[in-house]
Amino acid sequence: MSGRAGRVRRRSGWPGCWPGLLPGEPETGGLLALMLLHHARRPARTSGDGTLVPLEEQDRTLWNRAEIEEGLLVLETALARRAAGPYQVQAAIAACHATAAEPAATDWPQIAVLYGRLATLLPSPVVELNRAVAVAMADGPAAGLALVDRLAATGALGDYHLLHATRADLLRRLQRRDEAATAYRRALGLAPAEAERRYLARRLAEVTRAGA
Structure with missing residues (x-):
């Protein structure tokens, strides 16, 4: 386990999915990254009365930036193995959304x-x-x-x-x-x-x- 990966693991709240448990499986890291990046947006997904708020209308200041940073680090580590699978690709999609400062900036x-x-x-x-x-x-x-x-x-x-x-x-x-x-x-x-x-x-x- 690398030093940076270890730091991400200790900050993360997802011990059951940590890729260090399966070091030869980059998809495990992809899954963890996907979970972190999706969970980071959870506070903005519904309004006060419980109505669904679509992504383009969400208040991005409510997104958990610490979880986004962790997700990006885990994804970077997984992609470095150059064996991208479905979880890594889905995490990369989530990363495109998570790193856009506003809807118009989405790639x-x-x-x-x-x-x-x-x-x-x-x-x-x-x-x-x-x-x-x-x-x-x-x-x-x-x-x-x-x-x-x-x-x-x-x-x-x-x-x-x-x-x-x-x-x-x-x-x-x-x-x-x-x-x-x-x-x-x-x-x-x-x-x-x-x-x-x-x-x-x-x-x-x-x-x-x-x-x-």
Whole structure:
């Protein structure tokens, strides 16, 4: 265990996932980095009344900077082994978000590339949906919507609320409000968590008022 890695281990609150327990497995470090980087944003994910706050609207001053720094150090150590697996790629995506001082500074083209890499390592419709979001942010909502519609046509995520929520958001950004409202209603009917339902209901109300 290196000196710097040891310092990260002692500060970290995730002893069960420390990569020093499996020194030949850089993916263990990737998992720890992913957990740290995601957990660092936890305080900003919901509002005072429990409503979901999307990433682009989160108060970044609430993010835990110490956990972000630890996550970045662990990720750097794992990537230095040059054997990147799915956890490391996901941690790299989380790092792109965590290091952006504001939403506009997010490196969406890089995130889209990373999701493309993840899709080769861990093929799944959910990964493709996330890649579509990244493409939408990098190249515009129309480009992302084309990917989402292609994915929806397969039927693989027909009952997955985030497919319909993503499609609704892209339609909203394209000012196609009636279609967005229909997609928001579909997502609202499938969403399992109250925080998500509150967020979707708010968005539905917005596009409905704007359409009227």
